Structure formats: C-alpha cells, structure tokens
Amino acid sequence: MEGRTITLPAALTAANSKELLRECRRTLRNEPLCLDGSALERMDYSADAFFALLADVSEASGNKLTLAHFNDNIKAHLQSLKKQKIPKNDHLKKVGLLENLGDWGFRFGKSVAEVFILLNMAIYWTLCGPFDKGKTKFGGTAKQINRLGSEATGICFLMVALICFTMALQSSFMLKAVGGGSYLASGLGYLIFAEISPLLTTIILAGRSGSSIAAEIANMSVCEEIKAIKTMAISPVQYLVVPRFVAMSLCTPLLSFCASIAGCLAGFLIAYFFFDISFWNYFQSIRDGIPPILFLKSTVKSIVFGWLVTLIACNEGLNATGGAEAVGHATTSSVVTSISAIIIADCAFSFIFY
C-alpha cells in the first residue's frame, strides 16, 4: 500500500494522543496515511477531535486517510462524527491605528465631559441641596470621612515622612559641601508645603480611597443597585457621589497639612544630627521660609486634587457594566486616570501659582 502506516495503541487518550497527532498530521501533509486500529479498544473524550483534525488535514492536503482494522463499535462512532464549524470571533476585528486613536480620543473627551458634569452636580447638591426644602437629605458623609480620610492617615503620614526624610538626607550632603546647612529647613519646608505633601497625599488617596470608591460603586452598578436607586427616584449623584465628594473635600487638605508637619518633623532629624540645628531654630527657619499665602495655595491644590480623585473614581464606578472584570477595570482605570490627572493639574498649578 502507498503511504505510511501507523499503528494505534490499545487506548487512545488525551495523555498519548498529542504526540501521535503531531506525527500523523506531519505524515498526512506529505503522503497518504493508514491508521491501523487492530489493537485499539478504548478511546476517551479527546479521540473525536483527533480523528476530526486528521480528516481536515487529509482534505486540505489531498492525501488519503485510511482507517484499517477498526472494531465495529468504534467504526459506528466515527461514522456519526459531526463536522463542527467554529464561529468567527467578531472581537478580533482588525482596527487601524487611526480608528484606535479616534476611539481613544472620543472616550477621553466623553470621560472629561462626564467628570465636569459630575462636578457640577456634586457642587449643586453640596451647596444648594441642604437649603432646598423639597429635596431629600441623605446622610453618610461622616462614615465616608472615616473610611476615606481617617483610615488613610497612617499611610499618608508614613509615606510623606519617609520621602521627606530621604530628601533631607540627600540634600544635606550637598548643602554641607557648600556650607549651606542653615538653608535646609527653609528649603525643605517650602518644598514640602508647596509640592510634596499635596501631591503625595492625593496620590496615596487615589490608590487607597479612590480605588475603594471605584470598586464599591462599580460593584453596585454591576449588581443593579444603581438601577434600583434610580427607580426609587433617588439621584445616584446625590446618594453616592455627594457624601464622598464632601468627605474628600474636607479630608484631603487636612491630611495634606498634617502630612506636611510629619514631613517637617522627619526633616528635623537630619537637621539635628547633621547640622546640629535645634528644634526651635529649625521651625523658626521653616516659618520664615514659607509665605502665608503658600498655605492657601497648598489648600486649594489639595482640594482640587481630592475632587479629581473622587469624581474620576465615581465616574468609573457609575459607568461600569458587565461582571467582576468590569469592577477590576473600573478600579484600575480610576487609579491610573486619577494619578495622571493629579500630575497634569499639578503642572498647571505650578504655572498659575509660582
């Protein structure tokens, strides 16, 4: 007989069919193949796909596949083997670079617009809601202050203090070399209050509290709880966004200010041990080096950064659709977008304020 003959084992199973299939396919692509099934007695779930794939290769290559000496049961089974057509995957449509860019631009524009609309609504419900007798008041702000602000205190203080300690340590070598140790306190204080603390605190809040907001609201969206709120004629913005917006508006500047003090204390350790500066002298230098307006600028920055974290997280959560994956996506997207927005806003503030 022309072509090659391969003898099948007594049992054709998932464990031994892989190698056999590879060999049979390679053979069939080049020459006719005869499978000798005289020893074959048992087949498992993988055997159907084994014979189907070989039949497909035979049809494609034009080389004949012959099944010799198969028992009647297996013959009958293989004669009823259906051809399965795997449907096309529409998700794998090729999209061009321009289309991708356009889609990204559209989604970005839409998100920015949605965040501004949320800001508008949140400000309305925060400032006007309490004075409108016809409107319902929902509580929950105190709970959010505790969850989003108070519980983040430790990590914010620790991170800001450690970074300020490192900064002070590194700058101390340079200042010592040029004899400028007395400038350590004022320089460090200015940098902490103006930049480090508002930026770092809100970045930590974006990772901790923002992700928590996004995950919680996204889960509510996925579980139809937002729909239920709407059907009760309750605004999801009023019920969910406003308590978090108010909580973050209060907590962010407070946390930022307190973290600045923690940062200054960490810097004092370097000033004391490297330059022998006393506690009172150190804080006197900081006080002299920081103009009072800087506190206002720092507070404004912190509030705006806090708004960005809250509104982006809420928007991601409210727009989540699907299942558990949507919750994960909303959380990740919220953290990444918030941190990017904070850094962009920080650049803008640097131009405006300093």
Place this chain on the structure above:
Amino acid sequence: MEDPVLKVEHLKAGYDGKLILDDISFDVRKGEIRMILGSSGCGKSTLLNNILKLAKSESGTITYFGQKFDAREGLDSDIRMRTGVLFQNGALLSDLTVAENAMLPLIRSMPYMPKSQMEAIVADRLEKVHLLHAFHKYPSELSGGMQRRAALARAIALKPELLFCDEPSTGLDPVTARSLDELLLELRDTLKVSMLIVSHELESIKIICDRFIYLKDARILMDGTLQQGLESEDPILKHFFNRQCPKEEDNNEYYHFDFKD
C-alpha cells in the same frame, strides 16, 4: 372600561446597531398581573428597562397612569414614586440593613416623616412579606429567597399602583418560588397592585398570569390571556407552554472516513 395603568405604544429599542424591540405595543390594566414571556435573550429584560427608562429607547410612547411620555424622555420622579421595582437578584444596597433598604423610598418621598413612623411602615411591609424577623439584618445575612422578599418589601414600601418584577422566582427552590408567587397574588388582592412581570418560569406563569405578551424576534408573537396561550396552536407557544424541545432538522455535516478491514 377603565384606562390602563400602563400603555406602551410602538416602542422600538436596541443597542450596538442591533434592534432588540420592534414596534412593541401593549397595556396593563388596573389590578391585573401582566407577564412578558419569551425565550432567554429575546429582550424581555430590555423591554422592562426601556419601560422603566433605565435604557434608551429609539422611539415610541409610554403612558403611565394616563400621562403620556415620549419613550426617549426621562421619567418623572412622581411617576417613579407610584411604581415599585423588584429586580432579578433583589438589588438590595449591601451596606444598609433590610429595614434601611425598605425605608429608602419613604425617605425620598417623605423627607420630614419621623423615623419612628417610617419604621412602623417598614415593619408592616416586612410583615407582609413574612420577613419581620430580618428587620435589622444585612442583605449578606439572608438567603436568596429572603433577599428577594426583602426587595419586594422595598418595592411596595410606598404602596405602588404598579409593580414591575424582573424574573422574581428565577433561581429559587420550588417551595420558595411558590411562596413568592403566593405573595404576589396576595399583594395584588390586598393592595390592588397592577403588575408587569418578566418571567420564563412556567410554574409561576401558570399560577399568577392573567394576560401575557410573548416576545419573539424583537416583536410580540402573541398578546392574550393565559388560557388563550395554553390553547394556542402556534408551534412556538405550544413548545413553550408544554415545555417541549422543538425537533430540529438534521443539517449537520458528518466526517467521511475510509475504513478497511
């Protein structure tokens, strides 16, 4: 004849360029249980979401209690407060207790009502759904059936004139499903609530349905009473009401192997 509490006319809706509902028209009369039937994925829940204005419709009108709305507009909050919704999985807010969940519609409609009075109302509603013992419990502490009943208590907190239910007994054991059906009938009889229920649970349909619409290929295949549905000669309805699997033609292609002895 009395005006229907809900009238849907020529409703058209879809998403991603795909038409899900096409020219849907039906009504719900006072005190009746109207059901939306159809196979899985035929658009039953989409229809309910469009009627509740939780999804955007393309065209059509919806008349609630004699007030006509364009299907593309939002829904008046006064109308929302005259209706109640029971979602498929209950959709209870997980950070609130059962009582606080049921109190939400009351807080929204009567912000200045004393809390003690609200609690008394909620206790009455929870008693109606036989769940008074779960007053202070959180949703996570309840079984699926109890969550569904708690959600029902919330849906009827304001004694709505029209109650929407999305697959109320799906996923429940037969005894719990039956008790929920009995509860819906009891609410209809005691509170005179009209209901629009989405379901494909045959047992429930046979117990509670007054009239139904059957959706097929984005359109209404049949609009009639339960009796008319059961006696229908339409093969699709016959299969549905008799729980039969339609025989499909064998269009399959089979592999041909060359056997040699």
